[in-house]
Amino acid sequence: MMSKIVYVTRRERFNAAHKLANPLWDDETNKKIFGKCSNPNWHGHNYDLFVTVKGEPQPETGFCIDLKYLSDIIEERVTDKLDHKNLNIDVDFMQGILTSTENLAIAIWEQLEAAIAEKGCILHSVKLYETENNFVEYFGGK
Amino acid sequence: MMSKIVYVTRRERFNAAHKLANPLWDDETNKKIFGKCSNPNWHGHNYDLFVTVKGEPQPETGFCIDLKYLSDIIEERVTDKLDHKNLNIDVDFMQGILTSTENLAIAIWEQLEAAIAEKGCILHSVKLYETENNFVEYFGGK
Amino acid sequence: MMSKIVYVTRRERFNAAHKLANPLWDDETNKKIFGKCSNPNWHGHNYDLFVTVKGEPQPETGFCIDLKYLSDIIEERVTDKLDHKNLNIDVDFMQGILTSTENLAIAIWEQLEAAIAEKGCILHSVKLYETENNFVEYFGGK
Amino acid sequence: MMSKIVYVTRRERFNAAHKLANPLWDDETNKKIFGKCSNPNWHGHNYDLFVTVKGEPQPETGFCIDLKYLSDIIEERVTDKLDHKNLNIDVDFMQGILTSTENLAIAIWEQLEAAIAEKGCILHSVKLYETENNFVEYFGGK
């Protein structure tokens, strides 16, 4: 029987402060490399997060995954830890990691992958908008 | 000579009523599984549909496919049948199918695939937004 | 001392089914006047609701109105009653009213006006999008 | 001769950190009143700013105001001071002011009013989005 893989995406949002600064560098070097993103007093963003899972619709429900369940996983493991927080200080899974959008997307993937697999779906991508002009997408390293 | 495959997307919209309810289940079970989406008196959405085809631009026109033609196919085979309709009742190609976004995207793909192939292009994906926070994408089952 | 009136807007969303049909008319007349919006089996929309209140920021908080409170009022009095519902059947405050976007905006205003006044603010407008191309705004009849 | 007042709007954006906290209150009280917005380690937003001026189009140009000039005024007096900054610490014109969206819009108005009047136009409104769901508008206190 033919498979019918469908990709399902849930958008969530969080508002956070951060700065870009390499702790091994002095302020001047951070300013040179990261520009205004290195402001020692922080800046912040409204992040838009798109989590995509893939799977086959179940005959009884027509769902690959219950979006309420997907939303709950993202809230518990990601947005509750990031929303109205400082990404450099307050977040357990970002300790010691530069808070670039790239690194944040990778870390979000790692928070979600196993919990989604437990429900019989596969995490396909994490897409993260920092601004309307800049976003990154992570597919598990591929 | 090198190929130059380009992916061309047309957005169309339709507004429809539906409910999520498995006819083999009683109302209580449907309510438990589908929550407020199982309201017996229906609810509805503004659906956003993105149809992507791939092909090589033709030397005479620069087009992979005439977007007017693509839009006409989508209108004739999909949106005329869905717009201002009840997805559970009024739609020939959804008879007996649970009207999840996943199943609807698969059914739309099946409505479009052959008609696009007739014009020398290949249907690449059907992306369907149910709300600004929820959407699915179907690539023919891959 | 000079007043500093500020207008504060909260967006909420609801997804609902409805149809446009005058119960005094037969199906043919309703079809002639309302077109596909009169489909007896319903259609639906993702409605976007913008509620604007005006007031002066309080010295202790900088808020005209706590947006959490405003959001709770809208949820309790409006969106809980409309979301995933049939506007023609399920909604107490729409009984006997044609479910045009105009009439729905007026009815939402009437649901909200007193509750907002109780908090020392003034309801300024209710803006309601039915689609990305059609919306109405109501200012209490002015 | 009849006047032809036109309202011209320029959108600008800035990304900033802030927190909501009344310095006269202890942390517990701030937490109770402002919730997660009072996080001592800050959070942040992508702010969207819409500045509207009114005037008559000049016969020689068709412009009420040169949008390049309007954009330069906003950049010099507002967004250069707010972008990638901490609203509670880094901004001269927000010293001692609670950084609610309401207060920020009023302060932006005061930064812009005179500079726009110098060019023969009248500042009509400052509209400021904190998130896609929350925004305020200020018309000079009216």
Place this chain on the structure above:
Amino acid sequence: MMSKIVYVTRRERFNAAHKLANPLWDDETNKKIFGKCSNPNWHGHNYDLFVTVKGEPQPETGFCIDLKYLSDIIEERVTDKLDHKNLNIDVDFMQGILTSTENLAIAIWEQLEAAIAEKGCILHSVKLYETENNFVEYFGGK
């Protein structure tokens, strides 16, 4: 009996070429005043047009104005004349007028006002986006 004025808005779109150039000035002066907008070989935009009318909902329909009729008026009198056209050359109602967004909004108002009044509604505003960052609004000169 209390009036219940509602404001109803219809969005339409058109794509057009234009340039900003005062025919009384030489190319150098136009370049100095209008910058890259004066490119002699034209540039262009996707314009977004929002037409707002006000009136009272009719008891039989719940409509202030049938949006199909409003859309037809706009198409016949405005967008059919502007869409895929050159605003400086092809448009009867823009002959001899500098094609600033301000002047274009005024001219669109004048195209629409009488036709809307014939249907018992009042034209309230014409809002015209040239880009996502620049738009104008015209209320008949007030």
Place this chain on the structure above:
Amino acid sequence: MMSKIVYVTRRERFNAAHKLANPLWDDETNKKIFGKCSNPNWHGHNYDLFVTVKGEPQPETGFCIDLKYLSDIIEERVTDKLDHKNLNIDVDFMQGILTSTENLAIAIWEQLEAAIAEKGCILHSVKLYETENNFVEYFGGK
């Protein structure tokens, strides 16, 4: 060691005039094939351009590529040449090419590929919106 490829996207915008017309055909044939897009006096668009590169975040910065650098490349090689220009006349890299969105996306890819490779990243895709309803994506011909 496992690779951590991340896809980074930068949005840029440009406003341009163009027409669709095959120079080997007469006006009547062009009109028949391209419809209103063949208007001899041109029309235009606000183009939205999304350039996606892939690479691994650098340990020192967390960046795959400095977005300021990516933005500068796009500006220098693409948008400075297209913005407020006539695509059929003014653009060196579009000489003799039909200005369909497909061909324009391919040409933009060719402008960018080498400059991005010089910085140790790989150009992944060029996505180009002509309108909110029509866009194309090019992955180097794959």
